[in-house]
Amino acid sequence: MFYQKVIKPILFRCDPETIHHAAMAMLQNRFFASVASLGCSIQDPRLKRTLWGIDFPNPIGLAAGFDKNGLALPIWEKFGFGHAEIGTVTLHGQEGNPRPRIFRIPEAEAIINRMGFPNEGADRIAQRLEGYKNSGMWPRIPVGINIGKSKVTSLEESPNDYLGSFQRLERYADYVAINVSSPNTPGLRSLQTRESLSRILDPIQNANSRRVPILVKIAPDLSWEEIEVILETMEQFQCAGIIATNTTLDKSAVPLKEEGGVSGSPVREKSTRIIRSISQKTIGRLPIIGVGGIQHFEDVQEKLQAGASLVQIYTGFIYQGPQVVRRVLNRLV
Numbered sequence: 397m398f399y400q401k402v403i404k405p406i407l408f409r410c411d412p413e414t415i416h417h418a419a420m421a422m423l424q425n426r427f428f429a430s431v432a433s434l435g436c437s438i439q440d441p442r443l444k445r446t447l448w449g450i451d452f453p454n455p456i457g458l459a460a461g462f463d464k465n466g467l468a469l470p471i472w473e474k475f476g477f478g479h480a481e482i483g484t485v486t487l488h489g490q491e492g493n494p495r496p497r498i499f500r501i502p503e504a505e506a507i508i509n510r511m512g513f514p515n516e517g518a519d520r521i522a523q524r525l526e527g528y529k530n531s532g533m534w535p536r537i538p539v540g541i542n543i544g545k546s547k548v549t550s551l552e553e554s555p556n557d558y559l560g561s562f563q564r565l566e567r568y569a570d571y572v573a574i575n576v577s578s579p580n581t582p583g584l585r586s587l588q589t590r591e592s593l594s595r596i597l598d599p600i601q602n603a604n605s606r607r608v609p610i611l612v613k614i615a616p617d618l619s620w621e622e623i624e625v626i627l628e629t630m631e632q633f634q635c636a637g638i639i640a641t642n643t644t645l646d647k648s649a650v651p652l653k654e655e656g657g658v659s660g661s662p663v664r665e666k667s668t669r670i671i672r673s674i675s676q677k678t679i680g681r682l683p684i685i686g687v688g689g690i691q692h693f694e695d696v697q698e699k700l701q702a703g704a705s706l707v708q709i710y711t712g713f714i715y716q717g718p719q720v721v722r723r724v725l726n727r728l729v
């Protein structure tokens with residue numbers, strides 16, 4: 397209630413990206429992070445999940461895009477998250493699109509963003525992750541690393557770009573997510589076809605000597621025929637799981653028509669429908685991370701019942717506040 401009544405109205409008066417950067421800067425301060433996350437985490441053996449031989453203390457993770465550079469990686473477990481996915485990381489550091497590029501739509505509990513993968517690049521982020529390992533700051537929760545294509549790299553050259561990021565970062569990852577579904581890098585979503593996806597997955601799996609689980613993150617705007625092709629391609633290249641879904645280009649449920657992808661409540665149903673169809677098609681054999689529109693316990697339950705093994709939150713964390721994970725976990729227990 398304190399977040400909803402006092403903190404959120406203040407935060408929502410400021411530019412979303414300015415607030416995001418300020419919050420990320422403060423979360424790097426251990427004292428502030430500890431205070432901000434006080435009472436957010438709960439431990440209960442009934443919440444544990446094991447996937448790909450990895451133990452997740454609970455099924456709720458932080459979705460990609462919130463901590464693109466891994467700046468606050470050591471603290472996400474304090475907010476109760478059972479895993480954190482950093483990125484999207486690209487091989488070359490880049491600025492992303494011009495600001496403003498994040499827009500809140502409070503009446504729909506939604507966001508439109510057209511960030512375009514601003515991040516420090518694979519080398520710099522690998523250095524940061526190495527620093528956490530060496531200084532004992534590495535989190536106890538599993539870490540996913542989400543990789544995407546650099547803007548300067550052509551679609552034709554994209555397999556090498558993904559491979560470069562994979563080679564620099566795989567040693568820090570419990571799983572690697574191949575992002576071919578963000579709407580804000582021109583042409584990226586066209587990499588979801590059989591041929592393009594094969595050209596990306598083949599060299600990555602050839603280089604994957606540690607057998608790190610490879611997941612593919614898909615868009616919610618694909619036809620079922622397109623999803624079936626992705627599932628076949630993923631099976632051919634022994635992918636470990638799928639992340640469904642990224643933001644949608646469908647703006648019919650929101651009053652704002654800014655360019656970019658919609659996240660939050662308007663994407664919930666679409667994402668759940670896709671999760672259910674994938675789960676039925678693969679008879680539960682392909683683990684699914686369900687993401688899109690989770691704000692409350694019921695939304696998590698819906699995704700788990702549709703067949704997701706784990707879920708992730710982004711927009712719900714902003715609208716419901718840092719206590720959202722604990723609230724949901726309490727109800728799950």
Ligand SMILES: Cc1cc2nc3c(=O)[nH]c(=O)nc-3n(C[C@H](O)[C@H](O)[C@H](O)COP(=O)(O)O)c2cc1C
Pocket residue numbers: 459460461462464483484498507509511513542575578613641642643658659660661663687688689690708709710711712
């Ligand atoms: C501001 C913003 C930035 C995002 N950046 C990324 C990103 O870099 N990579 C990615 O795979 N997904 C990104 N996403 C998508 C989220 O990870 C998630 O798939 C989507 O927002 C749906 O979940 P939600 O409704 O809980 O937000 C971003 C979402 C938002 C709102």
